[in-house]
Amino acid sequence: MRSYLAVALGGLVGTGLRLACDLAFPRADDAFPVETLIVNLGGAFALGWLVGGLWTRPTTPRWLKAGIGPGVLGSFTTLSAVTAALVVLGREGEWLTAFAYLLASIIGGLAAAAAGLRIGSLIAHRPMPTDVTDAGETL
Amino acid sequence: MTGVLSPLVAAAVLVAGAMGAVMRYALSRALPVRPGHLPGGILIVNVVGSAFAGALIGLAERAALDxxxxxxxxxxxxxxxxxxxxxxxxxxxxxxxxxxxxxxFNVVLTFVLGIAAAAGGYLLVG
Known part of the structure; x- marks a missing residue:
């Protein structure tokens, strides 16, 4: 129950941060969605860092992982904004921009998560976690 | 979209986001990932959310959604x-x-199904 409350509170915070970014950097329908890309890559890096570091510490409470992982970072980052922006870019005939955005999201997101995981476990002096034993619950 | 946002609307955005996060969390707990296997719960929410977003943006463009x-x-x-x-x-x-x-599979399915769902939602309301 405590984990659900933490996810709800984290969801408020993460959505608020993303909303602030959206409002601070308005974008035309046919422009490259730089802001969403930065939000997503930053969130992927931060989650990787935490999963490689703080999450591996046995004393880290489960509700805290849930509140920050699926809560704050899960709702700060978004996939629906990416897929919807790709559809709108396609409608605008901006196929090159759409393709570049798709590639930047996939390659950039995976690179950011990988870098975060490695830096996080390096700093925590722990081996890289390779099991997604509680994936979805704390990521 | 204008730069002016009423506090009430901003609060509603945050609450809606928290509700989405709780639903995602509930689904990923209901469908636990077996180590080494495809994280199905997250794939489902991402595809469903993409379909909703596509449809809602389509409606907004037709002035059917403020x-x-x-x-x-x-x-x-x-x-x-x-x-x-x-x-x-x-x-x-x-x-x-x-x-x-x-x-x-996780990369391909997420983006192929996610984009198809967003496009499907968008075209469905058109």
């Missing part, structure tokens, strides 16, 4: 329901665990 409501439902609910950070970290953990096939 700007504030679009913000609450698309930026708030769909944004909170779907996630990019979990998808990327889970994919890298599959790679690090030498589960290349599951990792590739």
């Amino acid at each position: 700007g504030d409501l679009r913000l609450v439902l698309v930026t708030g609910f769909c944004g909170g329901l779907t996630t990019f950070s979990t998808w990327s970290v889970e994919t890298i953990e599959l790679v690090d665990g030498d589960r290349w096939r599951a990792a590739v």
Whole structure:
């Protein structure tokens, strides 16, 4: 129950941060969605860092992982904004921009998560976690 | 969208985002990931959220959905329901665990189904 409350509170915070970014950097329908890309890559890096570091510490409470992982970072980052922006870019005939955005999201997101995981476990002096034993619950 | 946002609308966006996050969390707990396998719960929320977002943006463009409501439902609910950070970290953990096939499936299925769902939703209301 405590984990659900933490996810709800984290969801408020993460959505608020993303909303602030959206409002601070308005974008035309046919422009490259730089802001969403930065939000997503930053969130992927931060989650990787935490999963490689703080999450591996046995004393880290489960509700805290849930509140920050699926809560704050899960709702700060978004996939629906990416897929919807790709559809709108396609409608605008901006196929090159759409393709570049798709590639930047996939390659950039995976690179950011990988870098975060490695830096996080390096700093925590722990081996890289390779099991997604509680994936979805704390990521 | 204007730069002016009423506190009430902003609060509604945040609450909608939190509701989306709780639904995502509930589904991923209901469908636990077996180590080394495809994270199905996150794939489902990402595809469903993409379909909603596509349909809602289509409705907003046809003036069937006002700007504030679009913000609450698309930026708030769909944004909170779907996630990019979990998808990327889970994919890298599959790679690090030498589960290349599951990792590739997670990338391809997320984007192929996600884009198809967003396009489907968008075209359906058109």
